[in-house]
Amino acid sequence: MDMKANKLADKRIKLGCAGRGVQNSAPGNPVSLQELPVDTQFRMVVEAGVFDFFDRLPLADKVDDYIKAVEKYDFPVWGxxxxxxxxxxxxxVLEGHLVNCAATGVRYHNMMVLTHHAKGHVVTDEELIDLYLRSYELGHKYGIEIGFEVHILMWSEDFRRVTPVANKIRAQGVPFNFVMDYSHCIFKIGNPSEQDISGIREDVAAGKVVLDPFEKGNLADEWLSMNMVWWQQNRPAVPNGPVNIWAKGDDGKPGRGVQYPFVRPRPGEWYDEWHEYLLEPSKELIRKTLRYHLTHDDSPLQLMTVDYINLPDYGLGVHYNTYESSVAVGRFIRETQAQIEKELQALKESQPVD
Known part of the structure; x- marks a missing residue:
């Protein structure tokens, strides 16, 4: 194997599976807030043979269970x-979590910061920057890297805020560890009411904010080009995705539909029509991120996760097998990386030698 091939081998992405999605759900056993025992979750993820680590915050009452599972299966919990x-x-609150993370071997912690301050106002850039810098320092005390995510219900649901906040943090000489879960953008494509929640509807119409990853000037390309995507979460979602009629949020309305089955549902498993082509934006995000990572020696990408989860806006109450879809996405990521590596190697071999 030549040096270039070695470089590609060294860049094999570390891939994790979110514990919230490890449920063998079915029509008679819909996705529940009641999760399987930690040992069972670890066993299932390990047996899939596609993941490198488990992704879940060990809460205080589960720390011993996580330590035992990590040792039993020789399988880490990193995210x-x-x-x-x-x-x-x-x-x-963060320090309490970091103590538990350090005890169980967690390396990375994603902070989802709510849009509104406890006093009611929308959090300012300055408040976010202060929290990030202090959290980043606190994380290093425990040997854990901290990142901020793009996410509904959080400050970053107004996607226009991400780049300015990132630039202000980087201006302090500190890297901005960005967690890119683009499902929160994809499901708003073609969805004016969801765009209104983000405050971006007029900018989308004017072409100032581009959500579609296939269009020029889209947000995914912008964020990748800033060389700050440190963790990519992969939850398949589709443009104008169907709301989750099998679960209600705190407002009593159906879940917002930020999740879509990756495997064709069987009869009785899904409440809507299923079309594989609708998954292309989610697949394109995987391709874009992996290609960027493999073609940039300074790529900050540390890990990817597959994030089917059991909350109302995602998969609570659904009858399709969320774990089956998680494994299928994991295999797609592995196959996609192998294909891109093959293409890059072929391109290198076709170039004349100096």
């Missing part, structure tokens, strides 16, 4: 995430 509200002592 973790939690929701934080500025004004509710987020650093105190």
């Amino acid at each position: 973790s995430a939690w929701t934080y509200r500025i004004g509710d002592e987020p650093l105190k």
Whole structure:
């Protein structure tokens, strides 16, 4: 194997599976908030043979279960995430989580920061920057890297805020570790009411904000070109995705539909028509991210995860097998990386030698 091939081998992406999606759901056993035992989740993820790590925040009452599972299956839990509200002592909450993360071997923590401050106002850039810088420093105390995510219900649901906040943090000499879950953008494509929630409807119509990853000037390309995508979460979603009529959010309305089965549902497993072509934007995000990673030696990408989860806006109450879809996405990621590596190697071999 030549040096270029070695470089590609070194860039094999670390791939994780979100614990919330590890449920063998079916029409008689819909996705539930009641999760399987930690040991069972680990066993299923390991047996899939496609993942490198488990992705879940070990809460205090489960730390021992995670330690035992990590040792039993010789399989790490690296990724973790939690929701934080500025004004509710987020650093105190974060440190409690970091203690549990350090005890179980977690390396990465994704902070989802709510749009509104505890006092009611929309959090400012300055408040976000202050929280990021202090969290980043606190994470290093425990040997854990911190990142901020693009996500509904969070400050970043107004996608226009991501780049300015990232640039202001980087201006402080600190890397902005960006968690790109583009499902939160994809499901808003062709969905004016969802665009209104983000405040971007007019900018989308004017071409100032481009959500479609196949169109020039889209947000995914913008964020990748900034060389800050540190973690990519992959939850297949589709343009103007169907709401989740099998679960209701806190507002009593159906879930917002930020999740779509990757495997064709069997009779009785899905409440809507299923079309494979609708998954192309989600697949394109995987292709874009992997191609960028493989063609940039300084790519900051540390990990990818597959993120089928069991909350109302995603998969709560659905009858299709979310774990089956998780594994299928994992295999698609592996196959896609192998194909891109093959194309890059062929391109290198076709070039004249100096």
